[in-house]
Amino acid sequence: MIGVPGRNRVLYLVVCGAAVASNVGRLVSFARRDGWQVCVVSSPDGRKFLDVPAIAAQTGHPVRSFFKNPGEPDVLPAPDAVICAPATVNTVTKWAAGIADTLALGLLVEGVGLGLPMVAVPYTNAAMARHPAFGEAVERLRGWGVTMLYGEDVLTLHPPGSSDRHLDEFPWELPLRALYARLTVEH
Numbered sequence: 485m486i487g488v489p490g491r492n493r494v495l496y497l498v499v500c501g502a503a504v505a506s507n508v509g510r511l512v513s514f515a516r517r518d519g520w521q522v523c524v525v526s527s528p529d530g531r532k533f534l535d536v537p538a539i540a541a542q543t544g545h546p547v548r549s550f551f552k553n554p555g556e557p558d559v560l561p562a563p564d565a566v567i568c569a570p571a572t573v574n575t576v577t578k579w580a581a582g583i584a585d586t587l588a589l590g591l592l593v594e595g596v597g598l599g600l601p602m603v604a605v606p607y608t609n610a611a612m613a614r615h616p617a618f619g620e621a622v623e624r625l626r627g628w629g630v631t632m633l634y635g636e637d638v639l640t641l642h643p644p645g646s647s648d649r650h651l652d653e654f655p656w657e658l659p660l661r662a663l664y665a666r667l668t669v670e671h
């Protein structure tokens with residue numbers, strides 16, 4: 485196990501609508517190996533890529549995607565840390581703008597305000613990544629203390645339409661390592 489300050493703490497894993505999301509169970513396995521209680525929160529589009537029953541069985545928690553109705557109880561424990569992976573262009577730019585129109589975004593926006601340790605792995609194709617708003621959003625979130633694992637040293641961007649051929653390149657263990665580095669510094 486990599487050094488984790490505290491076991492059985494709660495990790496929220498926020499998943500967005502990218503093809504690599506189909507492999508998010510790998511990150512769940514690594515986190516559970518390290519003693520985290522894992523709750524997966526998917527964007528509504530992310531659900532298309534997930535085996536939702538399998539993730540619920542793996543984590544022991546429902547995969548939530550929608551805000552609860554007024555008066556309903558919370559079904560998930562509160563998070564100690566948040567990883568967003570994969571983080572789409574859509575979610576990254578809205579997160580930086582403070583838009584909270586999905587449960588996933590609500591938790592990400594709130595997490596910045598709470599000062600939670602947060603790590604994100606933005607993932608997209610080379611064309612979408614060139615939109616100026618995306619790069620600006622990555623930098624803004626970095627400036628607000630979110631660890632953004634993004635750049636040529638993390639992942640090589642692929643051409644549009646080829647994501648299915650690059651599924652195995654996603655660095656699923658990297659956000660956990662980055663989180664542990666943060667927790668070690670902050671505690």
Ligand SMILES: Cc1cc2nc3c(=O)[nH]c(=O)nc-3n(C[C@H](O)[C@H](O)[C@H](O)COP(=O)(O)O)c2cc1C
Pocket residue numbers: 499500501502503504527528529530571572573574575576586607608609612647
């Ligand atoms: C097959 C498929 C793969 C996609 N892959 C990505 C991706 O890797 N990165 C990305 O930013 N958007 C990707 N998209 C587009 C997002 O799903 C779309 O922008 C969606 O609105 C994102 O919503 P979310 O940010 O709430 O998850 C993909 C769409 C499809 C249909």
